Amino acid sequence: MMTLAIFGGTGLTGKLVLEKALKKGFKVKALVRNPDKLKINDSNLQIIQGDVLNLEDVQKTIESSDVVLSLFGHVKGSPKWLQSRGTENILEGMRQSKVEKIISLSGGGLPFPEKDEPKFPDKMIRFIMKVAVPKVLDDAVKHAEILKNSNLKWMIVRGPRLTNEQPKGKYRVGWVGVNASTKISRTDLADFIVKQIESDEFIFQMPFVSE
Template identity: 35%
Template structure:
């Protein structure tokens, strides 16, 4: 597949780029600082600088792609709107180009609790994660309202560790047997599998190491 990766210069993005190349995909890595980031040298890697909020930049990188992977990061205090406004632009350009498949990264707080409320609405949910959770919620709502074949991966705390294959997932909820952490390697592994296998179309997915 030809994959465009947004957020390619972050920890998860770099791992996605690496795993995608090692499994034979062609990768278009997009970001402001792609040329100053150390990536695996590979003939199937295209480094494409650009601005996430620029319609032309985003449209040009998506053009000709089979699917999009979005792991946009940013500040946790709510001041950075990259997660919501960035995905809004990505959705618009994908729809304009009729590129339908996207797997996007969000946070665990956007998952539904047993009573139908969101996990981040619980009294014991860490207060410092509320602002970024609201950004993730906006991104999820934009995807849900789109015409795309989307999957929204609602990850817990990320661990800077390699893939083990020892993780569990759940549709529209937190996996009961999963921990509150996920290795970045396993997160990337799941996202790459999902982008082609389409097990969780139009769904939020909980994930955690087992």
């Protein structure tokens, strides 16, 4: 069974992805800043204490893994370029360990002009993000550029407003403004992400997953 390197496994969505991956029988190496936030006892889980901005910690996590899941994001007090710098470290670790595939989690504000057809509400949301949380949006855009230029098999999973509602067990996979709604439960989004581990359907793309 494959080994996954997970970054951001203590987040609200990341933890659900990690739990689902373990249930499916994957081995998981999770880099976390605070191991106390991950109270999961599983023989297939290896917890590594460290920081995604520390290259040595990242390399240790990716070593001997098959696929990388990059699920970390900004929290209060995060450095401005957290996602892009962390992504650079992850890609360096992947090259050193010859790991080819990475799935990264981002938000619907990140554009994918190749497939998106944003409607007025979508444009308004992006405008609000530019005003309210410019560093998060700028960082997401830069991290996407880094992945596109990596020569590795990348996929960026985007979602709208994430809720803690009960999962519906089904969801739409489209693009911003195309076959999409304005929300999704974190559990359903986690389900989609785990399914991509063994699928290359959306490699080099940014699917938008919503209910």
